[in-house]
Amino acid sequence: MRQWARQRRDGSRTVLFRDGRRCAAGAILVSLFAGAIAASAEVPDPGWLEGDPGQRLDVRGMTFVASEGGANEILLRAERADFYPEREVADLDVVDVEVTPGDDRVGFRMRCDEGLLNLATQAFIAEGHVVGTIEGDRQFEALWVAYDEAEGVLYTDDPVLIVDEGGRYRGGGFRYFVNESRFRLLGGATVVQDP
Numbered sequence: 001m002r003q004w005a006r007q008r009r010d011g012s013r014t015v016l017f018r019d020g021r022r023c024a025a026g027a028i029l030v031s032l033f034a035g036a037i038a039a040s041a042e043v044p045d046p047g048w049l050e051g052d053p054g055q056r057l058d059v060r061g062m063t064f065v066a067s068e069g070g071a072n073e074i075l076l077r078a079e080r081a082d083f084y085p086e087r088e089v090a091d092l093d094v095v096d097v098e099v100t101p102g103d104d105r106v107g108f109r110m111r112c113d114e115g116l117l118n119l120a121t122q123a124f125i126a127e128g129h130v131v132g133t134i135e136g137d138r139q140f141e142a143l144w145v146a147y148d149e150a151e152g153v154l155y156t157d158d159p160v161l162i163v164d165e166g167g168r169y170r171g172g173g174f175r176y177f178v179n180e181s182r183f184r185l186l187g188g189a190t191v192v193q194d195p
Contacts, residue, residue: 041157043144054086088120108134122149138164152179168192
């Protein structure tokens with residue numbers, strides 16, 4: 001279940017769920033968790049559902065396919081979704097995404113707990129436990145990852161674990177330029193030693 005957090009002026013945080021119920025725990029004092037929050041970046045808010053999103057359709061087993069010519073470029077499956085037709089946005093639960101390889105790109109795959117998909121732009125934001133594979137065998141794990149189809153970049157500014165044939169690395173985020181098959185690890189990358 002997606003939750004929306006609102007920062008108050010007094011430093012506390014109120015967590016709301018999709019249906020507007022306040023979290024049973026009530027307000028959470030951000031100051032208690034300042035170190036943990038400072039270590040992670042905020043999930044980007046593209047503003048796709050700001051204001052009155054209009055009609056909402058509850059979809060079970062949603063599949064979205066974007067294709068060009070005879071080839072599928074993006075294949076997304078979600079166990080369930082709240083779809084807002086007027087905004088062309090889907091709020092997703094338990095999601096599998098594949099941007100397929102093509103003449104001009106390698107592609108990637110990922111799975112996440114929740115996500116937002118803009119059907120008009122084919123951009124999406126994956127949240128929760130996000131795991132995926134890029135460049136065939138390079139794996140990543142993060143708390144959120146976004147894909148900007150217009151720019152052709154998969155990215156996060158949150159701490160990330162990368163596993164590839166060379167080892168295991170931690171960084172402060174990454175940029176994967178899909179159309180260029182170029183990967184960049186951000187923010188003080190370190191090698192993870194296996195015990």
